[in-house]
Amino acid sequence: MANRLPYTIRPAPGGAELRRAVGGLVTAVEPVLLAEGGVWIGWGGRTAAPGELPVNLAVPREAPRYRIHEVLLTAAEYRGYYHGFANSCLWPLSHLFVGRAVVRAEHWEAYRAVNRRFARAALENAAPGRLVWVHDYHLTLVPAFVREARPDVPIAFFWHIPFPPPEAFLVLPWARDILAGLLGSDAIGFHTADYARNFLRTVRALPGAEVDEEQGAVLYQGRVIRVQVLPIGVDWDAFDGTARRPAVRRRAEAIRAALGTPHILLGVDRLDYTKGIPERLAAFGAFLDAHPEYRGKVTFIQVGVPSRSEVPEYQEVRRRVEEAVGRLNGLHGDGWQVPVRYVVRPFSREELVAHYLAADAALVTPLRDGLNLVAKEYVASRVDGAGVLVLSPFAGAAAQLPEAVLANPYEVNDLAAGIFRALAMDPAEKGRRMEALRRRVREHDLRWWWDQVRSLLRVGEPGTATLHAA
Numbered sequence: 001m002a003n004r005l006p007y008t009i010r011p012a013p014g015g016a017e018l019r020r021a022v023g024g025l026v027t028a029v030e031p032v033l034l035a036e037g038g039v040w041i042g043w044g045g046r047t048a049a050p051g052e053l054p055v056n057l058a059v060p061r062e063a064p065r066y067r068i069h070e071v072l073l074t075a076a077e078y079r080g081y082y083h084g085f086a087n088s089c090l091w092p093l094s095h096l097f098v099g100r101a102v103v104r105a106e107h108w109e110a111y112r113a114v115n116r117r118f119a120r121a122a123l124e125n126a127a128p129g130r131l132v133w134v135h136d137y138h139l140t141l142v143p144a145f146v147r148e149a150r151p152d153v154p155i156a157f158f159w160h161i162p163f164p165p166p167e168a169f170l171v172l173p174w175a176r177d178i179l180a181g182l183l184g185s186d187a188i189g190f191h192t193a194d195y196a197r198n199f200l201r202t203v204r205a206l207p208g209a210e211v212d213e214e215q216g217a218v219l220y221q222g223r224v225i226r227v228q229v230l231p232i233g234v235d236w237d238a239f240d241g242t243a244r245r246p247a248v249r250r251r252a253e254a255i256r257a258a259l260g261t262p263h264i265l266l267g268v269d270r271l272d273y274t275k276g277i278p279e280r281l282a283a284f285g286a287f288l289d290a291h292p293e294y295r296g297k298v299t300f301i302q303v304g305v306p307s308r309s310e311v312p313e314y315q316e317v318r319r320r321v322e323e324a325v326g327r328l329n330g331l332h333g334d335g336w337q338v339p340v341r342y343v344v345r346p347f348s349r350e351e352l353v354a355h356y357l358a359a360d361a362a363l364v365t366p367l368r369d370g371l372n373l374v375a376k377e378y379v380a381s382r383v384d385g386a387g388v389l390v391l392s393p394f395a396g397a398a399a400q401l402p403e404a405v406l407a408n409p410y411e412v413n414d415l416a417a418g419i420f421r422a423l424a425m426d427p428a429e430k431g432r433r434m435e436a437l438r439r440r441v442r443e444h445d446l447r448w449w450w451d452q453v454r455s456l457l458r459v460g461e462p463g464t465a466t467l468h469a470a
């Protein structure tokens with residue numbers, strides 16, 4: 001169960017129209033459901049009038065592997081729960097933008113009510129011994145709600161974003177309710193050791209909870225809850241395999257030829273202020289100022305997908321990106337050739353991988369990010385062993401990828417220097433770094449992640465839980 005279904009649902013004559021949703025959670029979790037089956041409970045990206053029926057069907061429609069069970073939200077719930085509490089309060093707090101957090105009791109009330117609704121949907125679908133697997137910060141209260149009604153059901157929770165230090169989390173007046181909600185689970189996973197440690201330190205503030213930091217465990221209400229570091233991986237075969245297809249290689253060549261510059265840089269992000277896109281564009285400008293010899297020789301492609309566009313900060317970041325693109329192209333373009341290409345649309349897997357293959361360097365430079373799958377997808381796609389990953393130390397993926405070129409997005413010249421280093425690096429060093437990165441990303445791919453989750457919960461063994469991603 002996750003806030004978002006892997007599809008956006010639109011009513012259409014003769015049945016619902018389904019479109020792929022974009023985001024790290026969907027990319028990572030859907031292959032598990034495709035392999036194992038189950039039910040994905042979530043929201044289909046639409047608000048519904050009272051009386052409207054939710055969609056409940058088997059997907060993919062052409063070759064069904066699992067079911068989707070839609071949870072409908074009213075317009076008021078969507079504002080209070082999703083835009084309000086989840087995205088204007090928990091999201092900025094968790095990403096350490098404490099000053100941006102909007103803390104409002106009515107948003108919290110909506111969040112609680114919607115969490116109740118998701119828990120009811122989980123209970124409708126949960127069979128004895130079947131795992132309820134809850135994902136992300138939208139649904140923190142669900143584990144305790146489900147446990148209250150069905151203590152026999154195994155529950156796992158995965159937190160996909162950063163978990164902040166207690167000083168930030170405890171700003172929330174309802175922090176203890178959230179901790180107690182999460183501790184309804186049997187196991188809780190995080191991407192990095194820092195997030196798990198922050199969580200355990202924060203749990204110390206919950207009356208009645210005993211924390212064993214060394215063992216990664218919490219004793220609460222007579223149960224032991226295991227806290228694990230399990231960074232999500234990419235579906236290696238899907239990216240590596242796509243990158244080996246001749247048509248995709250040809251498309252990458254065509255992209256290079258069409259742009260006509262010897263060098264290409266690439267950014268791929270949801271249009272979110274945590275991704276540091278305006279900061280990246282400023283650094284690209286600083287790089288061109290510091291290295292005029294690269295003018296006319298490098299194109300930066302920024303691919304963006306609109307996200308949470310009713311939250312003012314998201315409207316603002318989009319405006320800042322568009323202004324920066326215009327400014328850079330005005331200042332550094334020559335009328336025919338422009339240094340920045342900005343594309344706002346979802347790409348197919350093939351098109352995405354072709355762009356990864358075409359780019360000399362990927363700029364993955366968030367101000368703060370739970371993990372960042374784009375970093376791993378870029379590496380998995382570089383079957384040619386070329387390409388440089390420029391990575392922010394504030395992405396969770398940095399803990400696993402030390403061979404990337406690390407650059408601080410808060411300091412424009414540091415990031416500009418990272419871009420220069422990537423482009424000027426000699427091919428042998430590029431090859432060595434990429435080979436090491438590919439080994440790491442392959443070893444800790446999505447299959448590894450799911451095996452870890454499975455063994456943590458002993459899912460599939462006789463008498464224990466079986467997967468049911470309710």
Ligand code: ADP
Nearest residue numbers: 023024025027269270305345346347372373374
């Ligand atoms: P987040 O979960 O915050 O969005 P991640 O980097 O972890 O960030 O995951 C983003 C996912 O969305 C990746 O799998 C990436 O390939 C995908 N994605 C981002 N932009 C696009 C796009 N324009 N078209 C298709 N997929 C995209």
Ligand code: F6P
Nearest residue numbers: 004022023024025026136160307
């Ligand atoms: O990875 C963090 C996350 O919030 C996921 O939970 C979500 O699927 C993705 O980013 C995209 O966000 P949204 O569902 O709000 O469009």
